Amino acid sequence: MASLKDLKTRINSVKSTQKITAAMKMVAAAKLRRAQEAAESGRPYADRMRLVTSNLVARADVSSAPALLIGNGKSTTHLLVVISADRGLCGGFNGSITRQTRTELTRLQDEGKTVKLLMVGRKSADALRREYGKQFIDSIEGIQGTSVSFSDAASLGDTIRTGFEAGDYDVCTMIYNKFVNAITQEITLTQLIPAEMNVVDDSNASVNYEYEPEDDELLGSLLPRILSTQLYSALLESSAAELAARMTAMDNATRNAGDLIDRLTLVFNRTRQAAITNELIEIISGAEAV
Amino acid sequence: MAETTLLELVTPTRIMAQKAVQMVVAPGVEGLFGVLPRHAPLLAGLGRGIVEVHEDGKITDRIMIDGGLADVSGDSITIMAERAIDLGTADSAALKEAVAAANEAEADFLNAVVAEL
Numbered sequence: 001m002a003s004l005k006d007l008k009t010r011i012n013s014v015k016s017t018q019k020i021t022a023a024m025k026m027v028a029a030a031k032l033r034r035a036q037e038a039a040e041s042g043r044p045y046a047d048r049m050r051l052v053t054s055n056l057v058a059r060a061d062v063s064s065a066p067a068l069l070i071g072n073g074k075s076t077t078h079l080l081v082v083i084s085a086d087r088g089l090c091g092g093f094n095g096s097i098t099r100q101t102r103t104e105l106t107r108l109q110d111e112g113k114t115v116k117l118l119m120v121g122r123k124s125a126d127a128l129r130r131e132y133g134k135q136f137i138d139s140i141e142g143i144q145g146t147s148v149s150f151s152d153a154a155s156l157g158d159t160i161r162t163g164f165e166a167g168d169y170d171v172c173t174m175i176y177n178k179f180v181n182a183i184t185q186e187i188t189l190t191q192l193i194p195a196e197m198n199v200v201d202d203s204n205a206s207v208n209y210e211y212e213p214e215d216d217e218l219l220g221s222l223l224p225r226i227l228s229t230q231l232y233s234a235l236l237e238s239s240a241a242e243l244a245a246r247m248t249a250m251d252n253a254t255r256n257a258g259d260l261i262d263r264l265t266l267v268f269n270r271t272r273q274a275a276i277t278n279e280l281i282e283i284i285s286g287a288e289a290v
Numbered sequence: 291m292a293e294t295t296l297l298e299l300v301t302p303t304r305i306m307a308q309k310a311v312q313m314v315v316a317p318g319v320e321g322l323f324g325v326l327p328r329h330a331p332l333l334a335g336l337g338r339g340i341v342e343v344h345e346d347g348k349i350t351d352r353i354m355i356d357g358g359l360a361d362v363s364g365d366s367i368t369i370m371a372e373r374a375i376d377l378g379t380a381d382s383a384a385l386k387e388a389v390a391a392a393n394e395a396e397a398d399f400l401n402a403v404v405a406e407l
Binding site for chain 1: 298300301302303304305318319320323330331332333334335359361363368370372373392393395396
């Protein structure tokens, strides 16, 4: 049985762990509120952008549409954009992204396709580097987390577009954690290229729009923006989801530490009482022997 | 009160302006154009330039944008811009500081804003 001193040390160490996890939970909760606000304030732009584009797409001439919209007719090389976190200690957040990426990779490779990876966030990149490092086209860190900036998303979008135009890949899919609520994240796969447009045939469609410049040209300049906007909102969602996951994980850890402290304290008290009883017996039997 | 059109200016991070105005002058890629109430539906690409907001016959707001898109329909004009700065409240010293921290494209825009002030 562990000595009293050992138990005391153990209890103290669990207590300090608990303090850390409780603090991390509080920090994550505070940041989560900010991240949620950021995600919400980004929504009007994304929504309007989507509406305008789907309107435009509905009326555009499909045969002459830009390759970003209809693809380049091939689907031999796939690019997966994987958005994970830069930091750990957020429960299954990074693990599930990595797992989903693996599944997707295997599926595509079984179909005989070439797969390339663009990793955003350190954690999944680290997890996959050994196995698939050769397939990485880039690994980016530090653009998500507490401060997501649109220009980072835009330059990421430019990287993806340039690669596509150079023929490095034919299809581009993004894998990220979507923020559902504080305890649920949902892994989402979104196809970026060719752009997935759910064309809504709303009442506006009958209105005769004027375009300036011509609709094809306008669509051409709009699609890169849509790409950046999609990436931006994915980064925002993923950051909010990461913080939510961390908050939940740290809440659980704090609770577990509390349980452990209770159990250890019980053992500690029992051991102490046993030691006292032992000493008493020794004293009494010593006195009787005299 | 005179007829108005609803102006909405949104950026990826926030809604910058949302109000009923008399006229909006926007920097289209093919030249400046004004939007009055009951303008014909129009979808226009915008270049870098200044969006002028007219109320009561005067220019009340001048917002510099770095390209974007204007969606004009019936009674509203929605301007989507990736970057936008209100020239009325911008402070050139603060902007110059921001230039140092910004990346190339953003710094270029901020410099243009400073030149405009």
